Amino acid sequence: MYCSYEKILIGSAFFFHQDFGYVQTTSTEVLKSYVFNEPIVVDAARLQPLGPAAIFMQGTKRMPGTAVTKSVVANEPGGRKREEIFVDIIEKISVTFSSSGYILTSEIDGTIQMKSYLSGNPEIRLALNEDLSIGRGGGTIYDYRSSSGSGAVILDDCNFHESVRLDSFDMDRTLSLVPPDGEFPVMNYRMTQEFKPPFRINCLIEEAGQLKAEVIIKVRAEFPSNITANTIAVQMPLPKYTTRASFELEPGAVGQRTDFKEANKKLEWGLKKIVGGSEHTLRAKLTFSQESHANLTKEAGPVSMTFTIPMYNVSRLQVKYLQIAKKSSSYNPYRWVRYVTQANSYVARI
Incomplete structure (x- = not known):
């Protein structure tokens, strides 16, 4: 009984300790707010009949239903909201190989996804590769003249969220924005330039x-x-x-x-x-x-x-830095930048 109980407790701690296999926190104080190790004895005769959904509405020793939509460690010890921001570069790739192994078609559909838990909606600056070019002519769809020439990363086209300002994008490939509430795509892009398939x-x-x-x-x-x-x-x-x-x-x-x-x-x-x-x-x-x-x-x-x-992308598009406007000298929110590559249509003829 003791060993079985300890396994459940340790499993619960690891569940909140990691996200997609990456360590999110090692603070025991934070984990205490998610894992409860004292048993709760309930008199069955006093319980009302419960339906499948009603079980989540009872008891005080469990996380609210909104926990699954929030950051794993959204609160600091003491109940303060944790200041953090997530940026995910997600690429879905399509490749068709011939029967002899040659690449017939290849394409990347990518998005830079952002989710902010920052209070006060501070301004954010997000810098991409300086050698990034957009459009087959080496310029951009906004007729910018890139000083980087052809560049190592060439996107066919892209579009930006309405909150993104492109004032300095042509000069240093930096995006400025005040993130809205919730999760949103900062930038969507497409690439057909030849790349090395994974x-x-x-x-x-x-x-x-x-x-x-x-x-x-x-x-x-x-x-x-x-x-x-x-x-x-x-x-x-x-x-x-x-x-x-x-x-x-x-x-x-x-x-x-x-x-x-x-x-x-x-x-x-x-x-x-x-x-x-x-x-x-x-x-x-x-x-x-x-x-x-x-x-x-x-x-x-x-x-x-x-x-x-995880933590890999074939286009080589990178977030070079993520800068957040400071409210004070002690303001230093957590920043998470993650890369994910997924197959969209990955086919080999025989």
Whole structure:
């Protein structure tokens, strides 16, 4: 009983200690306001019947329902509101590979998302790459003449939130704004300039005897080894006459699952995480109900992939600094800048 109780207490502490795997606070005083370690004994005879939703309306020893929409550590010890601001650079990428591995199409749809918990709505200055160019001609959609020339980061186009002022954007790529309440997109952008895809996918399908075939899928992470992708899912449609699939993973593989969806004839391969620079291989042996009368590559595929890569972005667009107008010499709010890359349409033909 004691061990089980301690596990629950420690699990609760870690839940509020981290956000997306990143440490948010180590203050025991802050965690005390979220985790309650004394049991509450309630006389069951005195309780009114509760519906599924009513259970959240009872008792004083629990966080209010709005807690899930707020920062994990929104309050300082003593009940003071924690001054902090979140800036997320979220990029959804679309890539199509040919059967030989060449990139046929590539595009990035990105957004700089901001959520402010700053009191008094102070002015904020957000600086991007100095070598940023907007528009294929190296200028911007606002006819600015960039002193940086072609630049290392070239966006096809972009648009800004109505609160953003662009007075010095052409000079130093700085955005000025007074953030409104709630979460909002500071800037949306699109990029079709050639970029290095985070994953390479190779797939081979070939006959392996009468009414049999073998599929080999290789996935290689092209990003640095200090970056880890998570929630990876690989799918591949199989010939409609496939009746069975058996799978073989690499020796010592952990955190991986495989499945054959017979209803829609799909192969599924899930990986909990992939470390940068690593390569993973799946082999699948297929059994058919009839002979193939066409090229197998025309009846199977393409291979599609979904993933999330925290603290990584392929466009190289960066927030160089986040400056907040000071109310006093002691005013120093917390600033959080996070990068996330996700797959929008990531496809490899076979």
